[in-house]
Every structure is written in C-alpha cells, then in structure tokens.
Amino acid sequence: MSAPNSADLVVILGTGGTIAGTAEEATDNVGYRAAQLGVAQLLQAIPPLGARRLETEQVAQLDSKDMDFATWRQLAGRVAAHLARPEVAGIVITHGTDTLEETAYFLQRVLAPTKPVVLTAAMRPATALQTDGPQNLLDAVNVASDAAASGVLVVFAGVVHSAEQVRKVHSYRVDAFASVDGARLAVVEEGMIRWLAAPGSRPAGMGLTLLDRPLGQWPRVHIVMNYVGADAAVVDALLSQGVDGLVLAGTGNGSLSQGLESALRAAQSQGVAVLRSTRCDAGPVTESAEALPSAGALSPVKARVELLLKLLAA
Numbered sequence: 001m002s003a004p005n006s007a008d009l010v011v012i013l014g015t016g017g018t019i020a021g022t023a024e025e026a027t028d029n030v031g032y033r034a035a036q037l038g039v040a041q042l043l044q045a046i047p048p049l050g051a052r053r054l055e056t057e058q059v060a061q062l063d064s065k066d067m068d069f070a071t072w073r074q075l076a077g078r079v080a081a082h083l084a085r086p087e088v089a090g091i092v093i094t095h096g097t098d099t100l101e102e103t104a105y106f107l108q109r110v111l112a113p114t115k116p117v118v119l120t121a122a123m124r125p126a127t128a129l130q131t132d133g134p135q136n137l138l139d140a141v142n143v144a145s146d147a148a149a150s151g152v153l154v155v156f157a158g159v160v161h162s163a164e165q166v167r168k169v170h171s172y173r174v175d176a177f178a179s180v181d182g183a184r185l186a187v188v189e190e191g192m193i194r195w196l197a198a199p200g201s202r203p204a205g206m207g208l209t210l211l212d213r214p215l216g217q218w219p220r221v222h223i224v225m226n227y228v229g230a231d232a233a234v235v236d237a238l239l240s241q242g243v244d245g246l247v248l249a250g251t252g253n254g255s256l257s258q259g260l261e262s263a264l265r266a267a268q269s270q271g272v273a274v275l276r277s278t279r280c281d282a283g284p285v286t287e288s289a290e291a292l293p294s295a296g297a298l299s300p301v302k303a304r305v306e307l308l309l310k311l312l313a314a
C-alpha cells in the first residue's frame, strides 16, 4: 500500500472497445456495438471519480479488433505528451480487450515510461446488467495515481498485470486476463492496491521518433503457425506478396515441421527477419545455435510487435 503522488492529475485517453459499447437490451452481453460512448460519458457512471482531478481525451473510437498503426502512433504521441506534464501522476487508456495486450506491449517498448500508463477495458457493454467497465475504470484510475505504480500496466477484474506478462485468456468470462505463470503484480481491493511483486527490470524505451516513418512504409510482419500438416504454403504466399518479417507461432519449444522450417529458412536467406515463438500459453523458447532466432517468452503477437519495432529501428 502506498500514498498517492503529489502530482495528482490522471489523464484518461479513450480508444473505444466494449467498455464504451452499448446493446439494445441489458441482458445482451454479446450482441452489442463496441465503441459507442465517449470517454467523458464513461466517467458519469462512476460517482467516486467526481472527487478526483481528471482530464479526458478521445484519441480514437474503435473496436480493438481494428486497432491499427496510425492509432498506435497517435496514442503513443498523446501518452508521451501527457506524461511530460509535471502535474500528471499517470495515464489511463480505455481500450477493447481483443488487442489490448498488443497495445500495452507496444507502448511499453516504445516509451518504457516511469510514470504509470494503465490500460483497462471491459467484457460487458456499458448497458449490461453486470457491466464491469465502471469498476475496472475506477481501479485503473487508482493504480494510475499510486506512487508504487510504474510502466505500462493492465488493470482488469481487480488484478494488475505488466504489459509483458498479460494475456487475454478467456473469450467470454468477465475475468478474462491473466499474467503468464501467475506473475500478477498487484490486486485492487476496495480501492486499495496490494502490491505482490515488482515488474522486474524493463529495457529502455526505443523512443517515439522510431514511429516517424510514413505509415505506408512500416514493416509488414506476419505470424505463421505450426500445426499438423503445416507446410510451405502460407510462407510462400506471403513471400509472393512481399513481407519484411515473419514470426513463427511454433509448437512446444518453438518446433516446426520440416516443410515450414525450409520455407522460413528460405525466407531468411531472402532477407526476411524471422523470430521463433511458441503457440503454448506459457513458457520460453530456448535459444540454440542451429535453430531460428528465439523470441524468448514473448507470445506470438508480442513477438510480432518486437520484430516490427526492431525492423522500424533498423
């Protein structure tokens, strides 16, 4: 437990998602439209936030399945601009759950902020009987103004996760996120934050200027999966379209069929960057001299962000 920062302003950046979604019926948890309510409207459902020093800004209004590089760049720029203000304790970003972990990892690797940047979301629309957005948003504001919080975090269903460890693990349940290997950082109980672990050492941010490249020239990085009967077909199709990087979502310890391996090695020899991850829910891919380069413990989608940024920096 820790005291609030002297800088006490929390800026809430809205990007859409189910947390801003509405349905015709309160009993409809799935047939709703995401990204309908503005971020300022979301606060009206949370009376305790009336006493807090908050600012809101609508950065985007989309279903996070359609998150894109243009919005990422805009969001990173707005986060950096607000973090530079001395009165800002931290930032909250409302987001859809579907790609939340990718945005979180992207912001952590680009900005590696010292102040907290807290992503939150909801599994039920704002109109649902059991809407989870207001509690998640209140918890996120509390974490964003906590002196012990730092870096990019995800607050969801009363748990604080790091950008590196968090994954969406359920398609429907309200408790939809988990940290790999149970590495959650804290729990939020009645507004009190109980820290359980530190995020560990985090590398310096790669920097906003990395994102200056015109969007049409951002690297094309795709994910290919190993599975029974996987062969060269997908890699060959991507090579014929033009591709800059390929992430393998391998089986087990990043293993792959002989056909897929030959195709990826051929791609590599044509200058395509390759990174090997696992489709398993947890665990690293071990590095070995003869194997394709390992993404460590990164999930395939986070390995893709890593490779994208590495290629932007090249």
Ligand SMILES: NC(=O)CC[C@H](N)C(=O)O
Pocket: 016, 017, 018, 019, 034, 062, 063, 064, 065, 095, 096, 097, 098, 099, 121, 122, 123, 124
């Ligand atoms: N629960 C959610 O937020 C998922 C809704 C939507 N597909 C999104 O990611 O924005």
